[in-house]
Amino acid sequence: MLTRPTRLTALALTMGLAAGAAMAQDFDPAEMTPEQREAFRAEVRSYLLDNPEVIMEAVSQLEARQAEQQAQADDQLVADNADALFRDGYSWVGGNPDGDVTIVEFSDYRCGYCRKAFPEVNELIESDGNIRFVLKEFPILGEASVTSSRFAIATMMEEGDEAYGQVHDALMTLEQNPSEPVLRRLAETLGLDADAILARMGDEEITRRIQETRQLASQMQINGTPSFVLGGEMVRGYVPLEAMREMVEQARSES
Structure with missing residues (x-):
């Protein structure tokens, strides 16, 4: 408009x-x-x-x-920042690591539209089977967002990618404020080492990763979540599942 x-x-x-x-x-x-x-x-x-x-x-x-x-x-912008978008060396990679189309999502756990997109993005990746999915921790909605991201990244550093995926999914549906007791229960429910993860949350490496993602978002002129890079195309905001499917097929036809 x-x-x-x-x-x-x-x-x-x-x-x-x-x-x-x-x-x-x-x-x-x-x-x-x-x-x-x-x-x-x-x-x-x-x-x-x-x-x-x-x-x-x-x-x-x-x-x-x-x-x-x-x-x-x-x-x-996508071409100029391709390495940071697709191969930063620390962002979680899901879906098919060898997929022929890559989707990058900048996401905030407290964002309502990210939560709305969450099951649809999962459905897209699972039903397609040939999508490489890169998740950027981009907490921009206050302290609760930052705490959630630090917890998720600390989980990856302590427990690995599989545990990160489980924690990410749990945080995307978490209704409570991410206080330490709540995060401890979440980790214990998933069979993770809660003490080690919570102790790791203050790590400077986590701060560096979040700062680098924020800098990348600024360079990409991204100021809201969810934001996607689908193939070589920028998608700002929530997009319904069927529209994303069409965009994936378009990206394939152009590759």
């Missing part, structure tokens, strides 16, 4: 077309008298009232042009 200033820009473009037609006549608009200028404005207004579809055509053209420019800019 265009913002008000952008819609006014589209209107200005429309009026510019009318002005262009006027310039084909034998007078210079810059030299119009106040009376001529008023008459010209009235003529433009009358034309737009009689042909309001012209405004919508200009708005649609501007929207399409902006979308194409944004897509091109996003493609360049």
Whole structure:
């Protein structure tokens, strides 16, 4: 949806077309008298009232042009940051590690739309079978988000990738505040070493990983969750399952 200033820009473009037609006549608009200028404005207004579809055509053209420019800019951002996106050496990799399409998700455990996307992303990966999934810990919604991410990363460092996957899934559905007692019970329920994980949460390596992911998100102009890189395309925000399936097939056809 265009913002008000952008819609006014589209209107200005429309009026510019009318002005262009006027310039084909034998007078210079810059030299119009106040009376001529008023008459010209009235003529433009009358034309737009009689042909309001012209405004919508200009708005649609501007929207399409902006979308194409944004897509091109996003493609360049993905290319410029490919190593950090796809091969940073520490982000969890799930799905099929040798899959022909890679999906990267920037996620926050306390984000409602991340939680909505969570089962659908899982369904996409499991039903497809040939998707490599990279998960970026991107806590941006307060201290509870940071605590959850530090706990998940500490689990990976102490217990490995499988345990991380279990903890990630549990945190995505956790309704309670991630206090130490709650996280301890979660770890113990999964048969993990709660003492070791909790002790590891203050590790500077965890801080470094979160900071690097935030820096990457800034470079990618990502300021919300969930955000995805699907193949070489940026996807900002929640996308329904069927739409994501179509995007995966499109990425395959272009590879």
